[in-house]
Amino acid sequence: KAGVTQTPRYLIKTRGQQVTLSCSPISGHRSVSWYQQTPGQGLQFLFEYFSETQRNKGNFPGRFSGRQFSNSRSEMNVSTLELGDSALYLCASGTAGADTQYFGPGTRLTVL
Amino acid sequence: EDQVTQSPEALRLQEGESSSLNCSYTVSGLRGLFWYRQDPGKGPEFLFTLYSAGEEKEKERLKATLTKKESFLHITAPKPEDSATYLCAVQSTSGTYKYIFGTGTRLKVLA
Numbered sequence: 001k002a003g004v005t006q007t008p009r010y011l012i013k014t015r016g017q018q019v020t021l022s023c024s025p026i027s028g029h030r031s032v033s034w035y036q037q038t039p040g041q042g043l044q045f046l047f048e049y050f051s052e053t054q055r056n057k058g059n060f061p062g063r064f065s066g067r068q069f070s071n072s073r074s075e076m077n078v079s080t081l082e083l084g085d086s087a088l089y090l091c092a093s094g095t096a097g098a099d100t101q102y103f104g105p106g107t108r109l110t111v112l
Numbered sequence: 113e114d115q116v117t118q119s120p121e122a123l124r125l126q127e128g129e130s131s132s133l134n135c136s137y138t139v140s141g142l143r144g145l146f147w148y149r150q151d152p153g154k155g156p157e158f159l160f161t162l163y164s165a166g167e168e169k170e171k172e173r174l175k176a177t178l179t180k181k182e183s184f185l186h187i188t189a190p191k192p193e194d195s196a197t198y199l200c201a202v203q204s205t206s207g208t209y210k211y212i213f214g215t216g217t218r219l220k221v222l223a
C-alpha cells in the first residue's frame with residue numbers, strides 16, 4: 001500500500017507571497033491532519049479534515065487554511081508568507097480521527 | 113491543559129547499551145498514546161500505539177509500556193541505525209482529534 005505523499009517536497013518563497021501544499025493520504029484513509037514542525041516549537045497541530053469537513057483547528061492565524069476534496073486529498077494554503085513560516089509541513093492520514101496517524105515525508109518551506 | 117513532556121532531550125549510548133526514554137503526559141482522558149521515530153529531514157515513522165495502562169508493545173529492539181501518567185520506550189542492545197529522534201504524542205478523549213506532541217528525545221548510538 002502506498003504511503004502518504006506530499007508535494008512539492010521543497011519550496012522557496014519570499015515574504016508576502018502565498019503557497020499551496022498538497023497531500024494525498026493512504027488509500028482508504030478519510031482523515032487528514034496537518035502539522036508544522038520547527039526546531040524551536042516542535043510539531044504543532046494546524047488542522048484536521050475528515051470527509052471534507054474541518055473537525056479541529058490549532059492555534060494558528062487565519063493566514064493558514066486548508067481544504068479536503070471528495071477523494072480525501074488535502075491542500076494547505078498559507079497567504080502573506082512571513083519569515084517565521086519557514087518550517088517542515090507534515091501531513092498525516094488515518095482511517096478515522098481516533099486512530100493511528102501515518103505521516104508523509106513533509107514539505108520543506110523556506111521563506112526569504 | 114493537555115501536555116506531553118519527554119526526557120531526556122538527548123541521549124548518547126554505546127552500541128549494545130540498553131536504556132529507556134520517558135514520556136510523561138497530562139490529559140483529561142487518554143484516547144491513545146503514540147510513539148514515532150523521526151530521521152533528519154523526514155516525516156515521523158509510526159512505531160506503536162498504546163491505549164490503556166499496563167499495555168505493552170514490542171518491535172525488534174524496542175518495547176513501549178504505558179502507565180496512567182507516563183510511557184517508556186525501552187531500547188535493548190541498540191545499534192547505530194537506531195539513532196533518530198523519538199517522538200511521543202497523545203490524543204485525548206476531549207472530542208478533538210489532534211495529537212499533542214512532546215519535543216522528542218534525540219538518540220545517538222555510537223559504534
